[in-house]
Amino acid sequence: MTAFLIENKYTVGIMLGVIFGLASRILMLRTDYRQYPTYPHGRIIHISLGVIAAALGAVAVPALFNKDYTAITFLTLAAQQFRDVRKMERDTLTKIDELELVQRGTTYIEGIAMVFEGRNYLVIMTAFFSSLFAISFTWYYGLAAGIVSMIIVLALRSGKSISHIASAESVPVKQDGPDLLVGDIYIMNVGLKVNQELIAERGLGVIIKPYNPNGKATLSNLGQRQAILYDLSTILGVYRDDGEPALIPMAKLDMRDGRLAIFLLPQEKNASKAREIVLRVPILESAVRMPTEAKVNQQEGS
Structure with missing residues (x-):
């Protein structure tokens, strides 16, 4: 042999x-x-x-x-x-x-x-x-x-996931008249009474807080935000049909501190599961931004 x-x-x-x-x-x-x-x-x-x-x-x-x-x-x-x-x-x-x-x-x-x-x-x-x-x-x-x-x-x-660059917290969805907010972050204006009632019944909110400027820049990428919305909608389901723009999941950035608010109307309303899904969303290579690696920022920190 x-x-x-x-x-x-x-x-x-x-x-x-x-x-x-x-x-x-x-x-x-x-x-x-x-x-x-x-x-x-x-x-x-x-x-x-x-x-x-x-x-x-x-x-x-x-x-x-x-x-x-x-x-x-x-x-x-x-x-x-x-x-x-x-x-x-x-x-x-x-x-x-x-x-x-x-x-x-x-x-x-x-x-x-x-x-x-x-x-x-x-x-x-x-x-x-x-x-x-x-x-x-x-x-x-x-x-x-x-x-x-x-x-x-x-x-x-x-590769890495959202949990490597940010923390996530389930927060209540609030309605102040026609204004829709996730926590303290404004999402959109909802005028129809039927949509307001639906959001009050099924609305789910998550706020993602980046750990550093690199995470803040990555979360601000529209492609990365869409990936988060897609994974949430795929796993939890989405309570909407074609031609209903008021019910579409949304991600809005707090311009002051870089936090990202996620609004969703899921088929399965489970706040803890939604938070876990967000943390496991992969970080897209094309969305990664590292401003702290720029020489000008390194000089400022030295």
Whole structure:
């Protein structure tokens, strides 16, 4: 058996690379409350792309050992293919978003598309290192490299959430005549009596307080606000139908201190659950702002 593994180290390395690469893609593939990727067909598409990415990463190692450097150029073709996948995901989600009662928003969609592209590169990395160590040393080194790569993939699978940059508090929804407020933050003017009664019965409010100027700048991003509204509406439901603008969930910023007020009419009125959902909303990479990292602000603090 040992002699067979030594004689066929390239084959063993490629097999280990493909296995670990595919396993890492399956590990990162999850259909959750957002129902994307869809099950089963959307998942089949992404698993198939994972097989291709794993094969590319695993086969690159024997090509390097055989000094077949021209064969590495197919990795550039793979990168182009995965960029096309990102575009496909973006276009698909944009079309779907037009039919949502509460939309994800462009920033959220771009974040999802970026994640799907990036995860294919993580698959290539896992397959490459598994194959490299198996061929360079022996199969159990490849096994160890694959396990370490999977741990790295797990660490990179999820980014930060709102809880890392802000606290959240459930607050009462108030009506002062036609004026609607969440806590002490003004939301909008509601003139119709029937809407006022509905808001009094079902209205739910959350105030998000940023920890620092970076969190304040991130929460002021319209795409990040829309992501919060979408997650709340998806999990708790939304009590509205098309053509009812007065009942749409809203997020308004307190211009004085940067607090963000969330107003929602959910199907399930649960204040503690709403607060927990807000804290778990992912921070969108495109929405992150870090004004404290600017040299002018660092000079002021020194």
